[in-house]
Amino acid sequence: MNHTKRRSQRRCWSLLSITIIFTLTTLFNINPSSSPTTSPEKPTVDRCSGKYIYMHDLPPRFNSDMLTHCQTLSQWTDMCRFTSNSGIGPPLNNKPRWYRTNQFSLDIIFHNKMKHYSCLTSNSSMASAIYVPFYAGLDVARYLWGSFNVSVRDSASLDLINWLKTKPEWTNMGGKDHFLVAGRITWDFRRLTDEDKDWGNKLLLLPEVKNMSVLVIESSPWHSNDFGVPYPTYFHPCSEKEVVEWQERMRRVERKCLFAFVGAPRVNQTRSIRGKVLEQCGRSEKCALVRCAGSDGGNHQSEYCHEPERVMEVFERSVFCLQPQGDSYTRRSAFDAMVAGCVPVFFHPGSAYVQYGWHLDGDYRKYSVFISEEDVRDEKVGIEEVLGGIQMEDVERMREEVIGMIPRLVYGDLRCEGIESKDAFDLAVEGVVNRVGRVRRGIEDGGRVHEWDHFF
Numbered sequence: 001m002n003h004t005k006r007r008s009q010r011r012c013w014s015l016l017s018i019t020i021i022f023t024l025t026t027l028f029n030i031n032p033s034s035s036p037t038t039s040p041e042k043p044t045v046d047r048c049s050g051k052y053i054y055m056h057d058l059p060p061r062f063n064s065d066m067l068t069h070c071q072t073l074s075q076w077t078d079m080c081r082f083t084s085n086s087g088i089g090p091p092l093n094n095k096p097r098w099y100r101t102n103q104f105s106l107d108i109i110f111h112n113k114m115k116h117y118s119c120l121t122s123n124s125s126m127a128s129a130i131y132v133p134f135y136a137g138l139d140v141a142r143y144l145w146g147s148f149n150v151s152v153r154d155s156a157s158l159d160l161i162n163w164l165k166t167k168p169e170w171t172n173m174g175g176k177d178h179f180l181v182a183g184r185i186t187w188d189f190r191r192l193t194d195e196d197k198d199w200g201n202k203l204l205l206l207p208e209v210k211n212m213s214v215l216v217i218e219s220s221p222w223h224s225n226d227f228g229v230p231y232p233t234y235f236h237p238c239s240e241k242e243v244v245e246w247q248e249r250m251r252r253v254e255r256k257c258l259f260a261f262v263g264a265p266r267v268n269q270t271r272s273i274r275g276k277v278l279e280q281c282g283r284s285e286k287c288a289l290v291r292c293a294g295s296d297g298g299n300h301q302s303e304y305c306h307e308p309e310r311v312m313e314v315f316e317r318s319v320f321c322l323q324p325q326g327d328s329y330t331r332r333s334a335f336d337a338m339v340a341g342c343v344p345v346f347f348h349p350g351s352a353y354v355q356y357g358w359h360l361d362g363d364y365r366k367y368s369v370f371i372s373e374e375d376v377r378d379e380k381v382g383i384e385e386v387l388g389g390i391q392m393e394d395v396e397r398m399r400e401e402v403i404g405m406i407p408r409l410v411y412g413d414l415r416c417e418g419i420e421s422k423d424a425f426d427l428a429v430e431g432v433v434n435r436v437g438r439v440r441r442g443i444e445d446g447g448r449v450h451e452w453d454h455f456f
């Protein structure tokens with residue numbers, strides 16, 4: 001390797017750190033929203049018809065107590081910072097509507113958005129679905145690491161079920177109209193056995209919870225009671241205007257890098273393609289690489305990894321963003337990339353195509369590129385060659401599709417008027433209501449098994 005030559009060649013993103021492309025020029029007014037419950041009377045059409053949600057009033061041990069004791073939520077992360085601002089976290093400096101949002105904060109965000117939902121009802125017989133604001137993700141995270149035995153890990157889930165079963169709303173349909181939001185991956189709630197050495201709790205395996213719909217940031221392709229919804233991103237727009245302005249900005253931004261990867265290697269995981277992706281990106285002058293610390297320690301960690309502004313800059317400057325699976329199929333990064341108008345490149349169908357049916361288009365070719373993981377592992381393809389070979393008009397069409405999806409992928413700031421078009425929350429509620437409707441009519445599919453052999 002000729003180091004001198006290498007250093008003299010300017011990588012596509014070398015000027016990033018001094019480029020300020022993130023400043024929003026518009027002055028925003030926060031509109032402390034008028035109370036959603038005082039919607040004007042409409043004698044003829046009930047605009048909430050078919051959309052009413054009843055929210056259980058859970059004892060605080062199932063939700064707000066966890067926030068009060070936020071220092072117990074994680075051994076590694078100070079979750080107290082991230083529970084602020086109704087769960088979207090501390091604001092980024094000088095960047096209105098951008099927050100340091102933790103990827104595991106959907107329990108809180110969803111609950112707070114639901115408190116402001118304009119079609120809440122206190123009459124459960126009018127409700128299309130019944131929301132259980134249990135912070136299942138925060139609950140399990142307290143016990144995933146350390147020597148907590150299975151009875152400790154399962155206790156809040158079992159306690160919740162006992163509470164729910166005493167309620168008249170439960171008996172009505174055996175919980176089949178109930179849903180909850182667990183802002184972690186499904187595998188944290190599907191412990192294989194009752195041995196202490198196995199991972200997670202058994203929330204999703206409880207017979208009562210099998211009757212419910214559970215929204216998670218990564219669902220199981222082999223079960224039918226959980227549904228994938230987007231990871232929270234850093235962007236929480238207040239109005240339609242702000243989203244449209246952001247979309248416009250992402251259409252205009254100059255993308256000097258053909259592709260980008262922000263992530264860590266998976267040392268000793270021989271099936272992982274992370275190493276190959278890092279290597280191919282690191283070799284290419286057209287790739288923006290931000291190498292993060294993996295299980296090999298902090299050796300090559302870039303200081304960019306945990307800086308939302310920096311990560312977003314890299315994505316905004318790139319045409320394609322690589323999203324190889326990590327410890328599980330999905331990544332928060334895929335949503336950050338799409339919000340930046342960067343076309344995601346997936347290597348496994350489990351990373352998006354079989355996950356987010358309520359939010360992403362059924363035809364994945366419209367908004368993403370698929371490169372088979374096996375081909376990368378066997379070194380049958382070069383990522384740069386594949387991406388560089390895509391026609392400009394196809395690239396533009398995909399990017400436009402991705403930019404068009406941005407409103408659907410963000411959780412709008414609940415403290416203001418909100419986005420007129422549906423945001424990730426609205427689509428999730430709609431998805432649940434439709435699902436419960438199918439269950440009521442007795443036409444819900446019994447199971448879901450995703451075939452993905454044809455992808456490889």
Ligand SMILES: *[C@@H]1O[C@H](CO)[C@@H](O)[C@H](O)[C@H]1NC(C)=O
Pocket residue numbers: 123124125126
């Ligand atoms: C609740 O809704 C049901 C069905 O619409 C209705 O029959 C009932 O009178 C309502 N109960 C109250 C207390 O408003």
Ligand SMILES: *[C@@H]1O[C@H](CO)[C@@H](O)[C@H](O)[C@H]1NC(C)=O
Pocket residue numbers: 149151152
């Ligand atoms: C599990 O751990 C808790 C707390 O340390 C303890 O009180 C309990 O006896 C343990 N249960 C079993 C079955 O070991």
Ligand SMILES: *[C@@H]1O[C@H](CO)[C@@H](O)[C@H](O)[C@H]1NC(C)=O
Pocket residue numbers: 172173174175176207208211
């Ligand atoms: C699940 O729902 C069915 C139908 O409503 C009900 O009969 C059954 O008891 C429920 N299961 C549990 C474990 O509550």
Ligand SMILES: *[C@@H]1O[C@H](CO)[C@@H](O)[C@H](O)[C@H]1NC(C)=O
Pocket residue numbers: 267268295296297
């Ligand atoms: C990887 O495996 C080697 C050899 O078994 C071991 O020495 C090393 O600690 C492992 N590294 C990690 C990060 O697990």
